[in-house]
Amino acid sequence: MAKKETLPRQPMPEQPPEERIKNFKEVPLGYTPELAMKEASRCLQCKNPSCVKGCPVGVDIPGFIRLIREGEFAKAIRKIWEKNSLPAICGRVCPQENQCEGSCVLGKKGKPVAIGNLERFAADWEREHGTGELPPKAAPTGKKVAVVGSGPSGLTVAGDLILKGHEVTVYEAFHKGGGVLVYGIPEFRLPKDIVASELNYLERLGVKFEYNIVIGRTITVDELFKMGYDAIFIGVGAGLPRFLGIPGENLVGVYSANEYLTRSNLMKAYLFPEYDTPIAKGKNVVVIGAGNVAMDSARTALRMGAENVTIVYRRSREEMPARLAEIHHAEEEGIKFMLLTNPLRFIGDAHGRLRGMECIKMELGEPDESGRRRPIPVEGSNFEIECDLAIISVGAGANPLLAKNTPGLKLNKWGYIMVDPKTNKTYKKGVWAGGDIVTGQATVIKAAGAGRIASNSIHDYLTLGW
Amino acid sequence: MFEILRREELAGGTIILNEISAPFIAKKAKPGQFVILRATENGERIPLTMAETDPEKGTITIIYQVVGKSTALFKTLKVGDRYLDVVGPLGKPTEIEKVDGHVVCVGGGTGVAVLHPITRALKEIGNHVVAVIGARTKDMIILEDKMKEASHELFVCTDDGSYGHHGFVTDVLKDLIEKRDVRLVVTIGPVPMMKVACEITRPHKIKTIVSLNPIMVDGTGMCGCCRVNVGGETKFACVDGPEFDGHLVDFDELSARLKSYVEQEKIAYEKFKCECHA
Ligand SMILES: Cc1cc2nc3c(=O)[nH]c(=O)nc-3n(C[C@H](O)[C@H](O)[C@H](O)COP(=O)(O)OP(=O)(O)OC[C@H]3O[C@@H](n4cnc5c(N)ncnc54)[C@H](O)[C@@H]3O)c2cc1C
Ligand SMILES: Cc1cc2nc3c(=O)[nH]c(=O)nc-3n(C[C@H](O)[C@H](O)[C@H](O)COP(=O)(O)OP(=O)(O)OC[C@H]3O[C@@H](n4cnc5c(N)ncnc54)[C@H](O)[C@@H]3O)c2cc1C
Ligand code: SF4
Ligand code: SF4
Ligand code: FES
Numbered sequence: 148m149a150k151k152e153t154l155p156r157q158p159m160p161e162q163p164p165e166e167r168i169k170n171f172k173e174v175p176l177g178y179t180p181e182l183a184m185k186e187a188s189r190c191l192q193c194k195n196p197s198c199v200k201g202c203p204v205g206v207d208i209p210g211f212i213r214l215i216r217e218g219e220f221a222k223a224i225r226k227i228w229e230k231n232s233l234p235a236i237c238g239r240v241c242p243q244e245n246q247c248e249g250s251c252v253l254g255k256k257g258k259p260v261a262i263g264n265l266e267r268f269a270a271d272w273e274r275e276h277g278t279g280e281l282p283p284k285a286a287p288t289g290k291k292v293a294v295v296g297s298g299p300s301g302l303t304v305a306g307d308l309i310l311k312g313h314e315v316t317v318y319e320a321f322h323k324g325g326g327v328l329v330y331g332i333p334e335f336r337l338p339k340d341i342v343a344s345e346l347n348y349l350e351r352l353g354v355k356f357e358y359n360i361v362i363g364r365t366i367t368v369d370e371l372f373k374m375g376y377d378a379i380f381i382g383v384g385a386g387l388p389r390f391l392g393i394p395g396e397n398l399v400g401v402y403s404a405n406e407y408l409t410r411s412n413l414m415k416a417y418l419f420p421e422y423d424t425p426i427a428k429g430k431n432v433v434v435i436g437a438g439n440v441a442m443d444s445a446r447t448a449l450r451m452g453a454e455n456v457t458i459v460y461r462r463s464r465e466e467m468p469a470r471l472a473e474i475h476h477a478e479e480e481g482i483k484f485m486l487l488t489n490p491l492r493f494i495g496d497a498h499g500r501l502r503g504m505e506c507i508k509m510e511l512g513e514p515d516e517s518g519r520r521r522p523i524p525v526e527g528s529n530f531e532i533e534c535d536l537a538i539i540s541v542g543a544g545a546n547p548l549l550a551k552n553t554p555g556l557k558l559n560k561w562g563y564i565m566v567d568p569k570t571n572k573t574y575k576k577g578v579w580a581g582g583d584i585v586t587g588q589a590t591v592i593k594a595a596g597a598g599r600i601a602s603n604s605i606h607d608y609l610t611l612g613w
Numbered sequence: 614m615f616e617i618l619r620r621e622e623l624a625g626g627t628i629i630l631n632e633i634s635a636p637f638i639a640k641k642a643k644p645g646q647f648v649i650l651r652a653t654e655n656g657e658r659i660p661l662t663m664a665e666t667d668p669e670k671g672t673i674t675i676i677y678q679v680v681g682k683s684t685a686l687f688k689t690l691k692v693g694d695r696y697l698d699v700v701g702p703l704g705k706p707t708e709i710e711k712v713d714g715h716v717v718c719v720g721g722g723t724g725v726a727v728l729h730p731i732t733r734a735l736k737e738i739g740n741h742v743v744a745v746i747g748a749r750t751k752d753m754i755i756l757e758d759k760m761k762e763a764s765h766e767l768f769v770c771t772d773d774g775s776y777g778h779h780g781f782v783t784d785v786l787k788d789l790i791e792k793r794d795v796r797l798v799v800t801i802g803p804v805p806m807m808k809v810a811c812e813i814t815r816p817h818k819i820k821t822i823v824s825l826n827p828i829m830v831d832g833t834g835m836c837g838c839c840r841v842n843v844g845g846e847t848k849f850a851c852v853d854g855p856e857f858d859g860h861l862v863d864f865d866e867l868s869a870r871l872k873s874y875v876e877q878e879k880i881a882y883e884k885f886k887c888e889c890h891a
Contacts, residue, residue, distance in 0.1 A: 320833055322651060322698040359700040361833055365637050386835040390847065397840055397847065397866055399873045406836035414657065414830070420884050423657040423682055424830075425877035499869030546834055548852060 156258040157186040164479040168449050171334045171417055174476055175239075175264075180220070183268040187216035190260045193252060198262060201250030204596040206230045208247060208262055215265055224273040227266060228282075230599075232306045233299055235274060235341050236328060237592050238267025240439075242470045246592070274344055281352060285312035290609040293318060293376040295362045295549070298326020299591045300382035300582030302345065303598030304605070305354045311606050316355040316376075318362050323413060326384055328591070330413040331405070333443050335450070336473070339412075363552035368578065378577050378605045381564065382598065385583035387544040391435065395493030396539075400427055400501030404440045404540035411447050429536025432456045433504055435490055436540035437467035442474065444538040445482045453536070456482045461489040461509050461522045485532075487511070489524065493537060505531050543588045556580075563587060570604035571597055579605055615696040618672060624753045628678050628723055629688050630664075636671030638663075638701045644730035645707030645824065645856055648673065649832045651698040652686050659683045660829045660851075662727040663702065673699075676726035676755070682881035689889075703832040704855050707799075707822070709734045714794035716740045718764065719782050719810055721747050721802025725756050727824055728801045733763035735799070741765055743793070745785045751776035783809045795819055800859065804868050811859040823859035825850050827870055842866050 160176045161167075167174055178186065190212040198208045207226055214223035227234045243249070243263040251259035290313045294301045297319040305315045323329050325342040350356065360366060362383075371379055388403035390396055407426070410416040414424035432448040434441050437460040445456045458477070460467060463486050467474060478484070487509040494503040508528035511520035545562035555575035557565040564580040566573050571581045581597030583589060619632035638648060647662040665674035679688050690696070709731070716735050720728035725746045736742045744763065747770035748754045754769060754776060761767045768785045769777030778785055783806065789795055790813065800810040801824040814821045827839040827850050834852035841850050844861035848854060 320700065321831070322700075359698045360637070361700060361703070364702060364833075365641060365700070386833070388835070388837040390837065397842055397870065399869055403837040406830060406838045409830055409836055415655070418655075419877060420881050422655040423881055425657075425874040425881070427873070498872075499866060548833055 154185070154189050156189065156261055157182050157264075159261070159264050164481070167335065168480050171450055173338050174335050177271055178264055178268045180218070180272070183215055183265060184218060186261050187212045187265060189253065190216070191252065197250045197252055198247045198260070201245075202230075202247040203590075203592050204230045204599060206247070206266070211269060212260065212262070212265055215269060220269055220272045221277060223269040224277070227269060231266075231592065231595065232303050233345060233591065233595055234266050235270035236299070236337060236345065237595070238263050238265075238270055239337050239341075240332060240470070240590075241592050242590060244471045274341070282310060284310055284352065287314075288312040288609060290314065290377045291316070291375055292378045292380065292605060292609075293371045294380045294382065295368075296320075296326060296382040296384060296582075296584075297324035297346075297356065298382055298384050298582055298594060299328065300594040300598040300601075301326070301380065302349065303595040304380045304382065304579075304581075304602045305349055306352070307599060307602035308605060309349070309352045309354050311602075313606075313609060315353075316357060318357050318360045318366070320359070320361040321413065322358050324356055324358070326382075330409045331440065331443070333408065333412055333447050335446065336443065361548070363549040368549070368553045368575075372577065377609055378579070380598070380601055380605065381549065381573070381578065381580040381584060382582045382594070383546065383549055383584045385543040385563075385588045386546040388539070389542050389544055390539055391490060391541065393490060393492050395495055395501070398493050398495040398501045399499055400429070400535055401493055401537045402427070402539065404434075404436070404444045404538050405543065407444055407538045408440070408447065411451070417447070417451060426451065427536050429453050429534070430455070431532075431534045432536045432538065433459050433490075433532065433534045434538045434540055435459050436542070437462075437469055437484075438540065438542070439469045439473055440542075441538075441540035442469045442477045444540050446473075446477055446480060448536065448538065449480055449482065457485050457532070457534075458482060459485045459488050459490060459504075459506065461487065462519060463487055463511060466519045487522065489522065491529065494531070501535055501537060503531050503533050504537060505529060543583075545584060545587075561587070569600075571601035572604060577608075615699045617690055617692050617694050617696070619674075620690075620692050623676070623755045624748070626679075626688075627753070628676060628726075628755055629684075630674060630676045631687070631690070632665075632672050632674045633696060633699060634671055635673050635699050635701075638699065639666045639671045639673050640668045642666040642673060642702040643706030644709070644734045645727075646702035646704050647832075647855065648675070648699050648701030649703060649829065650675070650687070650696050652683070652690060652696055654697065656686065656697070657683050658698075658830060658832070659687070660703070660826070660832060662824070662855075664726040664729055673701075676723060678723040681878050682885045685882065685885055700832065703851055705853070707731045707734065707856055709738050710797070711738050711740055712796040714741075714796035715789070716742045716797045716799070717786060717789055717795050718742060718744045719786050719798060719800040719802070719806075720745070720760075721782055721806045722753070723755070724800075724802030724806075724824070725760065728799065729756055729759055729763055731799055731801075732760060736763055736765065740797075743789060744768070745770065745782045745789075747771065747782035749773065781809075782806065783813055786810055787813050790814065790817055790819065798822070804864055804871065807859060807862075808864040811862070811864075815860055821859040822856050823862060824855045825857060825862065825867060826855065827867060828873060841870075
């Protein structure tokens with residue numbers, strides 16, 4: 148045991164910061180088989196593993212790590228697939244420090260096992276070296292399921308139910324599948340080839356994808372039933388940008404993170420003019436907020452050629468909700484953090500273009516409903532910063548488009564769809580929901596987990612009844 | 614899907630009509646709604662209003678003016694070619710209401726294409742509809758016959774006097790307001806034209822509907838790119854509009870936001886022209 152603990156956590160090789168800020172290629176480069184086996188050997192193979200409790204879908208972590216240690220990579224990935232259908236993605240984007248790794252016993256004294264890195268390794272190995280052999284499919288049941296939205300929750304439902312013998316069609320509003328994985332999370336953090344390969348896998352299993360269809364507009368949920376679907380899963384995400392509600396927010400140069408990231412990721416504006424969609428190139432960029440979305444926006448702006456990128460956040464470092472790895476990457480790349488600072492208004496020039504932002508300093512008071520200390524403005528501490536591009540990344544709300552056109556659903560006071568958490572059934576017969584449209588913006592693995600709960604319940608319904 | 618079944622060139626080839634196969638959309642679309650189209654994998658998402666729909670045939674018709682790279686690219690598509698993506702129907706349909714006096718529908722440029730189905734619907738519901746359409750010059754006037762059919766009276770204007778009334782559509786509007794009992798105005802066209810029309814109707818407190826065309830990306834309320842200031846409130850034109858009470862719209866802000874990408878648009882268009890000539 149003592150020997151194992153002395154082996155340090157194996158860092159994943161990365162593109163050096165000065166190089167990577169000039170490209171959109173992935174930052175961490177992945178483990179070699181040797182590094183992976185070495186890191187796997189650090190795991191204590193706990194009898195009662197606390198790490199598994201930290202994983203929202205309960206991946207058999209010691210199980211798959213043991214297989215990596217033994218060099219059985221093909222078996223390792225199959226072990227992960229038992230609980231998680233998107234490991235190449237989760238290994239890259241899960242906030243491991245709050246989930247699996249945050250609960251690893253090794254973390255008490257030293258550094259936890261790099262579970263995410265290992266999960267990513269197993270999935271990448273399978274993609275690059277695997278046989279591509281498909282898992283066995285149950286005999287056709289003759290039942291049809293429609294999945295609305297192709298984010299991680301919808302993809303999980305589709306993958307689960309196709310294996311159980313049901314016919315599955317995914318309806319997606321955009322022209323590409325993946326949800327936030329393609330329109331939100333940038334290439335340098337999650338290469339789009341990986342998302343494409345997950346979609347391709349589902350297509351090979353027989354899942355049909357119908358793009359450019361906005362459910363609630365092109366076709367309604369009730370019409371889907373008329374078209375012969377027996378069950379419907381709604382996984383439309385939390386697609387409503389939040390703004391600050393301060394003066395000057397409609398100036399040219401003020402973006403929501405959704406717009407900025409959709410332009411650059413989905414529409415590939417970072418390749419303009421090879422791609423037609425334009426995007427503003429800022430010299431002095433401010434990003435408001437400090438979650439993953441904010442880090443992604445800031446690091447994208449840097450790669451678009453900004454001279455200065457500053458994260459403006461009203462709380463302190465401790466409360467920043469982003470993944471630790473991304474905060475670290477952002478800092479390495481030279482992004483500045485202006486903490487305990489709140490924007491008051493955007494300032495425009497004569498042509499309605501952004502030229503600055505007035506802010507006020509904040510201090511932390513008593514804890515608020517979220518349990519975090521409430522930021523309070525420091526009177527008279529106003530100051531201006533110069534900026535020509537501002538990206539508002541303060542979270543997302545529930546997009547009402549589908550719910551408005553779907554009688555029978557029940558929504559909570561924020562507009563999220565209400566479900567029975569044990570089954571993810573909505574109040575409308577034959578309709579399930581999960582992911583961000585139920586919980587508010589959460590994580591990829593939580594959305595996938597919600598999809599798993601729904602798919603189990605849908606399968607029961609299709610075979611046993613409501 | 615999305616095959617072009619009919620193609621016409623209007624206004625000397627500066628305006629193009631495409632009838633596209635899109636059965637799901639055709640079945641649902643109502644006057645005032647739009648679609649977002651893309652022609653190629655590296656293309657931009659372009660919003661265009663449906664000028665006509667045929668639910669039986671499963672087709673929608675768009676009429677667009679060639680103003681930059683994407684519309685120039687669309688122009689190169691022939692009958693039998695397909696759009697890569699067409700999504701819709703998006704936006705709120707026009708509220709077609711019956712009023713006690715005259716309705717005046719004022720359209721400029723390609724705005725006339727957007728105005729046509731609305732004009733027709735306003736007539737069908739029993740209003741007395743006066744239509745006013747205009748363009749820079751005679752050759753740029755579009756849909757004159759259709760607008761005549763869709764209304765009770767039609768006035769045509771040209772800025773240069775080459776056809777019809779010499780002057781702006783808004784001059785005719787002013788005249789009509791003085792002479793008739795105008796209760797509703799619907800005006801669709803370039804931003805400056807809509808702005809002037811609203812200034813004319815404002816003192817008379819005549820309800821004035823405008824259709825706004827801010828830059829869009831998704832068209833489903835997801836990005837906030839299309840936000841407009843209406844009566845001091847931020848609205849998303851793609852889901853809350855595109856039609857709004859013109860007296861509440863901040864047209865100057867809309868104009869500024871429409872200019873967000875002028876430099877890039879120039880680069881893209883120039884590059885496209887080079888590639889086409891090469
Ligand atoms: C920039 C960014 C970075 C993030 N980083 C991380 C991270 O590092 N780690 C992490 O775990 N989580 C991260 N998240 C959160 C995570 O991505 C989401 O929690 C997750 O994607 C939610 O999945 P979902 O299945 O609910 O839907 P989404 O991924 O939101 O997908 C919903 C899909 O439904 C489609 N849709 C919407 N309405 C309709 C309709 N009416 N008809 C048809 N289709 C429709 C949308 O176009 C979209 O494709 C990030 C989020 C963002 C925005
Ligand atoms: C709801 C709506 C309905 C519309 N209906 C019609 C129509 O029926 N017929 C018609 O001719 N035009 C219509 N437009 C305008 C049309 O979308 C633009 O002319 C087109 O996008 C220009 O693209 P481009 O690449 O050819 O030109 P660009 O060179 O890119 O742009 C020329 C100008 O068009 C505007 N524009 C650019 N990109 C967009 C975008 N993504 N969305 C909206 N505007 C943009 C800008 O003001 C820009 O300066 C509509 C716009 C909206 C929002
Ligand atoms: S799915 Fe996420 S939380 Fe679970 S083990 Fe993998 S990386 Fe950790
Ligand atoms: S808690 Fe840590 S050491 Fe124990 S099994 Fe899990 S990963 Fe291995
Ligand atoms: S175009 Fe994205 S919100 Fe309207």
